[in-house]
Amino acid sequence: MNKPLHDLSIAEAGEKLRSGEVASSDLVEAVIKRAHLTEAQLHAFLTLDSEGAREAAASADDDLAKGKDRGPLHGIPVALKDNMTTRGLETTASSQILAGYVPPYDATVVTKLRDAGAVIVGKTNLDEFAMGSSTENSGYGMSFNPWDITRVPGGSSGGSAAAVAAGSGLGALGSDTGGSIRQPAALTGIVGLKPTYGTVSRYGLIAFASSLDQIGPLTQTVEDAALMLETVWGHDPLDATSYSGEYPDPSTDLDRGVDGMKIGVVSELTGEGYEPAVESAVSEMVERLEGAGAEIVELSLPTFEIALSAYYLIAPAECSANLARFDGIRYGLRAEGATTEELMAATRAQGFGPEVIRRILLGTYALSAGYYDAFYGQAQKVRAGIQEDFARAYSLVDALVSPTSPTVAFKAGDRVDDPMAMYLSDICTIPSNLAGHPAVSVPIGLDERQLPIGFQVMAPALGESTMFRVAAEVERIASFEARAQIAEVVG
């Protein structure tokens, strides 16, 4: 059976490129065409750069013809979340405050992608400044889930997830502050990975919460995630928090299986609020991992219960400072004001959406004199507690597993007026961000409504090899081959 080109995995496309069966230009044309036919329904992209992509593909083909192979991403069309700066290409982080902003420099990950011969097809939609779990907070209109266009694709990297799920990119980069890669990957039936904090440079990533933000791949397969990760990670002198030691090899243990491994199930990440279909799919996968030779250990990590609260103090606090620079003085939107202060205030009131304003206010309050100890200080203690809980768990097991999201994709509009319900979307993913650990979501099945369910594998810092080993086994067991069926409509 011949798959359409836009359905190929990165590994499959790479083989075809190297065998001469297809050219990068063929892949890019297929993906652009797919994007054109699905965008009217999905709105995965904020900017499609067909022209730039065609040029890059031609150059990738030239190189390959000359025998110059830049590695696994050579000639592969990928999409980029619009909070990563691209020189000469509008970058807004889905905020009206950055409407029309064209960065003068490339993010480190963009430089790495270009150097590796990857072709950037466009910039994908997100919740404004990556704050949200559905893309409904985008300043340019939400994205929709390719599995059911009445539902959200998750967020904040929902545009990247929808693009990959729909075949408008063979892979994509997203950013994950509290689950923003893994949760949309789960809701769109693809693989989404947040690497160890510090392993992928944040230089050029428009900051939401600096101590939590991490860039990572969204792909069709676990192997593809490893290929993308290997391409974009590595020490970067432009990011002071960049890890400078030895990096693990994500690919070595992909085929090893889980025989003899100890895998922990977090007892806090279950129960009320979790959909039965999600819980049963996850339990079934755990049983099958046991069947594949893993020892399953149920663990209680009590701080996970309060991780969400700590997160919603730390992340807003950092964002309140990170977003202070958007003031209308040097770039982006500028509103009228009689004085500098009025100009800044009007610009920010007009440019930021309600969720962003909510978080800035929350964070400003949490850092204020007299409240710091009770809020921000306390949250930092919880963060330390989570790290201790994880450390205790990893003294007993090799990896931890859980649902990625308590629910499958929800209906657009369902949680817009209930921030708490929206925040709960990230309850399973937030602990890994607070600890700085890697975690990945792998699709394991569909619920009765044909909506994808994600399975999360967590590992200790720099435990990517272990994490990939388990994830690859989960992928084999699930043999999740389904693709979103979306009608192609000429937009």
Place this chain on the structure above:
Amino acid sequence: MSYEPVIGIEVHVELATESKMFCGCDVSFGSPPNTNVCPVCLGLPGALPVANRRAIESIMAIGLAFNCEVSSRSVFHRKNYFYADLPKNYQISQFDIPVCHDGYLDVVVDGETRRIGIERAHMEEDTGKSTHIGEGGRIHSAETTLLDFNRSGVPLVEIVSKPDIRSAAESRAYAQSLRSIVAELGVSDARLEEGSIRFDANVSVRPTGAEEFGTKVEVKNMNSFRSLERAVDFEIRRQIDLLESGGTVVQETRHWDEEADVTHSMRTKEGSSDYRYFTEPDLVPMVMGADWVDQVRSTLPELPSERRRRYVGLGLDDDLAGVLSDADVALREIFDESVAAGATPKPAALWLTGEVTAWLRREEKDSSSLELDGSTLAELIAIVDEGVVSASAAKEVLEGVLEGEGSPREVAESRDLVQISDTSALESVVADVLASNPEAVESYRSGEQKVVGFLVGQVMRATQGKADPKMVNELLRTALSA
């Protein structure tokens, strides 16, 4: 009632590193606006800071020079406030764990040494510069504000003294001494005029003998040591007058008005500022291990207290050693060179702290531009010792040397200042003088020995001061006794 002033001084030092604190941009002064900028110091979306290692070494050097402890671990904080020339709308600074803390500086005021405690020295970044165009050039009347981000991100060290200073004169002495050490460390240009070193004073007064501090007022905008002293002095008097007349001091920031010689209240913001400090998540903690501290310590130049001891060892008295020790580095280098070239230390020190310094002041020149080296000074001292020129003519020789007319011997020749030491030439002058002053000769012979002084003066006059007075004296006595 008598009052005691309590003063603390905050000093901002712009470091003369190659690049800015958190990016690779040039820090040079005077470039066209917005040319030394990049995504980091412009606060563009996505840009990240990376700390400048040399700047951290500079602040460590400053701390060590002021006898501070260097923290083994120090962290950056974000200081949040909105201002148009602060690109990120937060300043990367330090809060509770500065790089250096608990040091002191000994200053000498009226011959007395006072130890001024230093609370902390921390690292931060400078802001950009606003230029207000329109009436008055002040922000509230401006029609347009221009922003130049060349200074944005330049490394700044803030040195905060303890409230140990008790007078305006002490404030000045502290500031001068601090500036000269910072300049000597070579970590900053330390130029007041360019703002590369800036002094703010926290001034309060309290009844003499009271334990509690009075309400403090921060005084800014002093751009010379003289204005610092005058501003502090004014502020002390203002506060005392206020209290004497039954008023109370308000905690505020006041602006020194150089023209009017007064401090003005600056427009104060409603309520107190809350900077919402929190740890800068884009930077990792700085770890200053003992090895690194020792390495920085080993690069420190000689500090004033050590230097004074060395000068006393060379035979200078305490006062002269102190004056020379506080002199500009250029003068001290000339001193050391001249001693190495064989000059006697004391006259070398006297020349430099006396005539040379006076000439610089008269000519309004900087010591670094002096056309004088150690061997030249040694030569000057030598020709006085050898009797080639008289001590008074030597001052004129020096002037010629400083004006670039050549070596001391050359200047002595070209300005015709060489003493007449040729006996036969002097003998004829002596004979002429004796012949034309018969009364004096008569007096001498009748026992009035002191008339020799008058005759020496006559010979000196006849030789236009070029005769060696000692030799003249001898010749006169010989001739008179004949």
